[in-house]
Amino acid sequence: MAKKQQFHGVKIENMTNLGAGVAKLPDGRVAFVKNGVTGDVADIEIIKESAAYSVATVSALIRGSGYRRADGCASYKRCGGCVFRHIDYELEKQIKRDHVINAFKKIAAIDISPEPVVTFSSDRYRNNVRFPLGKDENGKLIAGFYSESSHRLVPVEKCFTHKECFDGVLNCALGALDSFGLSVYDEVSGEGELRYLCLRCNREGEVSVCIVVNAEGVSQKLRSAAERIAQIENVCGVYVNFNSKKTNVIFGEKTVAVCEKRPLYETICGRRFMISPRSFFQVNTETAEMLYNKAAEYSGCGENDVFVDLYCGTGTIGICVSPRECALYGCDIVPEAVENARTNALADGRKRFRYDCADASEGLAACVREFGRIDALIVDPPRKGLSPQTVNAICESGIEKFVYISCNPDTLARDVKGLMRAGYHVERSALFDLFPRTAHVETVVLMAKKYTHLNLRR
8 A cells, every 4th residue: 555645844824614724735736634724834644636636634733723722522523513613713704704705706706795704602502403313333322423424423412513402302312212122224225213313492492302214104112212202301392204215315294293292482583483393494593583683684674565585494584584564475395384484474463474385486476476566585595595497586576686595605606696697786795603613604695786776775
């Protein structure tokens, strides 16, 4: 076996948004250094070569950067969840802001100057976790996360990104499932029952538990385990989702309540929402409130306006951002989420609203049919961004300004480039870190027609 190349005293110049250090080798090549930090001087070892770059690891740290921090997590270097736990959080925010700016410059060929990155807390923020299940070498049931670029399960008993209320529930739920001898799903054979354990909570610490199984119904063993989990003090309900497909998609189409003491509710921006196991709800409630306030500022929706919420999920954005007196239309492709949105709008005292289970590209036309016009619009698509059909629908709607919320700077910049052809431009932008210590950052953009920049409010 050929000896791996090593380089002595290499300086890490900066970092990527995926948490790797960037260094220039003596021969001019670029090396991405795992766990390297801006300002480090280190001996590095090349572990992978390509025509365009090399991948390396730190073999010896000669002089550590002032940005380095102790990660304090037993699973950090193995689980593949966080990428920035070893650096100062202020540097992480700057890296994320630079990533967004560079994405717009490279993909959309425009310069933007977003507001600084904002978050509520860099730890203990996640209200929704989905654990793959497996067995350890002793046959004990474990939950955790897959190691980077693999399906090797790293057990996690305590994660610093998760709300504290999950710690006890996770261990008790695993114990209950394990005590009834339930089998674990095998990706190769397609056999075995347990696939995922999914937990959601609210700010009061109430937890709903959803067990994803490779089955068509609830077995007696599973029901008994669910009843035991429901006895945990802060668990408000236990659900089972059925997914028998050979897929890496977590949820199947059907979910049943096995032991529901009460639905899970959360309050955000003073509005109360019911959240089902499969429906979309922002993972970081506190920072989401900040984001929604900014979206409301950008939207400028008035009491007599017609507001459209595409990719509405449980309706949180539309309900939080628009006045109660306006007409509200929303659509989403998840039936449970749409039902939740209708319930939430009624609970919010809305008089004029409609939610459809439909593709986002159909939403604008459906709103016009229902309410006659569109005055304000917010889109919050998944990571893949807007479909070409949805971009076309927005451009053809004639709307003068709208708010785009994105969790992926690259697809956002791509969509902005397409929208610019119809006369839109980026009027304002702001950044929110809903997933501190990971590679993700949320961007809120106000898109406006050229002639509306002096009159942002209707």
